Amino acid sequence: MAGSGSTRGLYWLLTMELVLVLSCLIVGVIVGAVIERLCRQMHPYARVRNIIVKLAVAYASVTFIIGTGPSSHEGETDEVEIWAILSKVMRVLTFAAGTIVGAALQPVGLTGGIATGKSTVSKLLQDPHSNAADDIQTKTEFIIIDLDKIAHDILLPKELVQNDSVYDRLVAEFGDDILSKNEGENCSIPTIDRRKLGDLVFADRQKRRRLNSITHPKIISIMLKRILIEGLRLSRPKSDAKLRVVCVDIPLLYEGGLKMRLLFGNVIVVACNPKLQLERLRLRNPDLTLEQCQQRIASQIPIEDKVRKAHVILRNDGSLKSLHHQVRQVKIQLSDIVAGSQRGVELYWLIFGFAGLRIMHSITTS
Numbered sequence: 001m002a003g004s005g006s007t008r009g010l011y012w013l014l015t016m017e018l019v020l021v022l023s024c025l026i027v028g029v030i031v032g033a034v035i036e037r038l039c040r041q042m043h044p045y046a047r048v049r050n051i052i053v054k055l056a057v058a059y060a061s062v063t064f065i066i067g068t069g070p071s072s073h074e075g076e077t078d079e080v081e082i083w084a085i086l087s088k089v090m091r092v093l094t095f096a097a098g099t100i101v102g103a104a105l106q107p108v109g110l111t112g113g114i115a116t117g118k119s120t121v122s123k124l125l126q127d128p129h130s131n132a133a134d135d136i137q138t139k140t141e142f143i144i145i146d147l148d149k150i151a152h153d154i155l156l157p158k159e160l161v162q163n164d165s166v167y168d169r170l171v172a173e174f175g176d177d178i179l180s181k182n183e184g185e186n187c188s189i190p191t192i193d194r195r196k197l198g199d200l201v202f203a204d205r206q207k208r209r210r211l212n213s214i215t216h217p218k219i220i221s222i223m224l225k226r227i228l229i230e231g232l233r234l235s236r237p238k239s240d241a242k243l244r245v246v247c248v249d250i251p252l253l254y255e256g257g258l259k260m261r262l263l264f265g266n267v268i269v270v271a272c273n274p275k276l277q278l279e280r281l282r283l284r285n286p287d288l289t290l291e292q293c294q295q296r297i298a299s300q301i302p303i304e305d306k307v308r309k310a311h312v313i314l315r316n317d318g319s320l321k322s323l324h325h326q327v328r329q330v331k332i333q334l335s336d337i338v339a340g341s342q343r344g345v346e347l348y349w350l351i352f353g354f355a356g357l358r359i360m361h362s363i364t365t366s
């Protein structure tokens with residue numbers, strides 16, 4: 001009986017420890033994201049202020065983490081003391097890892113109306129030749145995550161994209177009418193014809209809602225994974241760039257509600273006047289009728305409402321040259337924002353530093 005009591009006690013202790021460690025991870029993600037966001041919103045190059053804020057947060061977090069949970073007391077066995085130290089180290093490590101993840105979750109949103117010029121801006125952002133001859137800017141790499149591309153990929157059958165596919169659910173929802181007559185290029189199953197699906201959903205709000213409810217959760221989870229991979233620089237061999245700005249080309253950012261607005265600390269809206277928008281859409285998609293073009297524009301929040309909520313506005317009413325010039329200015333602005341925060345001392349290194357000192361201190365004084 002005594003044995004089962006002590007085993008139960010051990011399980012209880014381990015469960016509590018696991019809960020504490022997980023809580024540290026979650027709180028770390030939130031703290032990392034909030035502090036990074038705060039530092040980015042300070043004036044560019046506010047390095048000293050960034051360092052002070054990060055020092056204060058790191059010190060307060062370490063003091064709090066070290067002060068909670070099991071601790072050793074005078075006269076306790078060596079095992080209990082080691083357990084208490086290990087437990088503190090684990091909590092500090094998961095908290096610091098959380099802050100790294102939170103700090104990496106800082107994408108810039110690129111949005112606008114249909115055919116206002118988001119893809120054109122994406123290309124200019126990525127193109128190093130469109131950089132001004134400015135020291136910091138030329139050392140900044142702009143990574144674009146294109147949600148239209150992700151939306152197209154998930155329509156493919158699961159034979160091609162495995163778990164990411166929503167093919168079966170869409171065929172079950174909308175029937176075989178959305179399939180192409182020809183079989184897919186790389187697979188023997190007929191693919192979803194985006195033209196047919198588009199005609200169906202842009203003409204009917206309920207059907208569009210059903211399409212969104214199937215596709216959007218998948219698109220968002222792929223987007224979050226990609227933001228983390230790019231933010232943590234896990235994606236490709238290191239480039240020469242010192243700074244990295246991860247931009248998400250996300251047409252429906254404001255339609256996505258509060259959670260999307262919380263995720264994107266900086267939002268660029270590409271806008272043009274509605275007449276030009278319709279003209280460009282008709283020119284780019286000559287296969288669509290005037291009515292279909294109008295339906296597609298009407299399916300989104302009006303562009304001027306998006307402009308009112310934007311942090312940065314790109315007015316694409318003029319020539320491509322004028323757009324190019326504006327994008328250059330935006331690149332400098334974004335590089336400055338990221339430089340002001342990323343060049344400050346990193347929060348997680350401070351956490352490791354403080355934690356090491358505090359743990360050493362508690363070992364030497366016990």
Ligand SMILES: CC(C)(COP(=O)(O)OP(=O)(O)OC[C@H]1O[C@@H](n2cnc3c(N)ncnc32)[C@H](O)[C@@H]1O)[C@@H](O)C(=O)NCCC(=O)NCCS
Nearest residue numbers: 113114147148151194195197198212215219251252299300
């Ligand atoms: C309806 C589909 C099949 C039409 O494909 P098509 O190749 O004709 O258009 P494409 O995907 O290139 O989209 C063009 C533009 O339409 C607009 N748009 C696309 N889907 C939607 C939607 N559900 N609601 C409002 N606007 C939309 C966006 O501005 C987009 O940039 C496709 O857009 C789709 O699967 N949409 C649902 C997923 C989605 O919301 N995608 C937008 C990015 S999150």
Ligand SMILES: Nc1ncnc2c1ncn2[C@@H]1O[C@H](COP(=O)(O)OP(=O)(O)OP(=O)(O)O)[C@@H](O)[C@H]1O
Nearest residue numbers: 113114115116117118119120280284318319320323
């Ligand atoms: N300043 C400009 N002058 C002339 N044509 C332009 C200009 N900007 C964009 N275009 C053209 O307008 C069309 C729409 O642009 P683009 O594809 O970049 O829009 P988008 O916002 O990405 O569209 P979607 O919402 O459908 O993804 C394209 O054919 C593009 O070449």
